[in-house]
Amino acid sequence: MRRLLVLDRPAALAYLASVAVGLVVLAAAGQMTSGHNLYRDFVRFHAYLSPQTLYYPTASQVVALARETGRPDQTLVIIGGSSIAYGAGQGTGDLWTRALERRLGDRYAVLNLAMLGGTLQEHGGVAAEALIAGGRDVVFVGQGAGAADGRVYRAIVWDARARGYLLPDPEREAALDLPASPQLDEERSELRIRSALDRWLAFADLWTAIGYRVGFTVWWPGIPPGYLFAEPRAAFSDPTVSLPPDAHHPPHLEQTHRTAIDTLLAGVCTQGEDRAWKPKPETNLGIALLLPPALRERSLLLVMVPSPHYRSHPSESAQACLVATFAQSTDRLRAEGYRTLLLGEDWTEADYVDLLHTSPANAERMAAEIAEAIRAR
Amino acid sequence: MLVARLAIWSLLGLTTALVLDYALYRMTLPVSPFIYQAF
Numbered sequence: 448m449r450r451l452l453v454l455d456r457p458a459a460l461a462y463l464a465s466v467a468v469g470l471v472v473l474a475a476a477g478q479m480t481s482g483h484n485l486y487r488d489f490v491r492f493h494a495y496l497s498p499q500t501l502y503y504p505t506a507s508q509v510v511a512l513a514r515e516t517g518r519p520d521q522t523l524v525i526i527g528g529s530s531i532a533y534g535a536g537q538g539t540g541d542l543w544t545r546a547l548e549r550r551l552g553d554r555y556a557v558l559n560l561a562m563l564g565g566t567l568q569e570h571g572g573v574a575a576e577a578l579i580a581g582g583r584d585v586v587f588v589g590q591g592a593g594a595a596d597g598r599v600y601r602a603i604v605w606d607a608r609a610r611g612y613l614l615p616d617p618e619r620e621a622a623l624d625l626p627a628s629p630q631l632d633e634e635r636s637e638l639r640i641r642s643a644l645d646r647w648l649a650f651a652d653l654w655t656a657i658g659y660r661v662g663f664t665v666w667w668p669g670i671p672p673g674y675l676f677a678e679p680r681a682a683f684s685d686p687t688v689s690l691p692p693d694a695h696h697p698p699h700l701e702q703t704h705r706t707a708i709d710t711l712l713a714g715v716c717t718q719g720e721d722r723a724w725k726p727k728p729e730t731n732l733g734i735a736l737l738l739p740p741a742l743r744e745r746s747l748l749l750v751m752v753p754s755p756h757y758r759s760h761p762s763e764s765a766q767a768c769l770v771a772t773f774a775q776s777t778d779r780l781r782a783e784g785y786r787t788l789l790l791g792e793d794w795t796e797a798d799y800v801d802l803l804h805t806s807p808a809n810a811e812r813m814a815a816e817i818a819e820a821i822r823a824r
Numbered sequence: 825m826l827v828a829r830l831a832i833w834s835l836l837g838l839t840t841a842l843v844l845d846y847a848l849y850r851m852t853l854p855v856s857p858f859i860y861q862a863f
Binding site: 450451452453454455457458459461462463464465466467468469470472473474498501503601602634637638640641644645648650651653654664665 | 825826828829830832833834835836837838839840841842844845846848849850852853854855
């Protein structure tokens with residue numbers, strides 16, 4: 448037996464050659480999975496299909512999903528950004544993007560790629576850029592600004608960049624080359640290396656596909672009762688439930704959100720000599736965005752006015768001033784070449800589940816307003 | 825004997841490739857400290 452394990456020259460060559468062949472075969476397997484839509488009955492990237500639970504959809508998988516959504520003759524409405532676009536507080540049965548698809552009719556298909564805590568540049572933006580580059584008619588709808596490479600999920604932007612999915616944008620490239628904080632520079636430098644390796648070895652595509660279809664290999668926190676961490680992610684259904692009215696505007700966030708609104712008011716409005724509140728000159732809500740021009744002209748940015756539940760200032764002119772500053776920000780974005788839609792200007796407390804998220808009962812109205820804006824382009 | 829030895833070392837090589845590939849995936853998972861703060 449020991450003679451079988453002697454590492455002489457032929458055995459060493461066999462070992463090294465089989466390591467190389469093994470890596471090539473695995474890379475080929477990863478590249479093969481990357482070109483096909485992995486997801487069955489996709490609705491959105493819920494908690495068990497998101498980095499929250501250590502599941503990282505790759506750029507190739509997101510682009511393949513988008514390419515196979517709808518028919519080539521349909522305009523594809525890609526939803527991107529954060530929890531507002533995702534439909535936090537809305538279960539799949541009450542999801543606003545499903546209502547949007549019903550309202551838009553057969554000329555359109557809708558794909559929700561928003562993520563909790565996400566930004567426009569990330570999953571939705573990546574898919575939109577790749578499909579625009581491929582000649583598909585796309586409308587990109589969403590909310591949530593970040594840096595040139597996003598924020599929490601910037602890995603997918605670097606992944607897409609390495610694979611050539613992104614539209615040419617010298618302004619974005621220049622922004623990514625600028626030094627930022629030491630922590631962000633280190634993260635970006637690691638993502639550069641990761642995406643360069645993965646471009647050729649396709650390990651993320653392979654093991655994510657295995658995690659979705661066969662079995663997940665990474666222990667993750669928050670495993671629901673009755674499940675094992677190793678179960679394939681395709682077996683998990685969307686855990687998001689529609690919040691009932693008595694769960695809206697939760698008491699434990701009351702003071703935090705009221706303080707946030709009061710702070711915002713103090714920052715963007717000022718009281719004149721006549722005691723009326725007016726927007727400060729050059730008020731900017733800080734919504735800065737960097738999207739490539741070709742994506743910008745196909746985008747519809749949603750600007751959400753906060754729930755009136757938290758607008759506690761006694762003065763009506765203060766309330767009106769706060770809403771007016773959101774309208775000003777949409778004007779500013781329009782001047783930069785974006786199409787915008789202000790939501791919530793005349794919504795009531797019942798139309799929200801908390802500070803910014805739409806209630807299930809208001810999903811139809813949100814879809815109706817957005818559908819009208821899409822058709823009007 | 826030589827063939828058996830080559831087969832065993834080849835199998836070890838393929839196993840090494842699998843472990844390396846998986847290690848690349850696990851070690852480069854872009855776990856951001858901000859992910860949990862975002863929710």
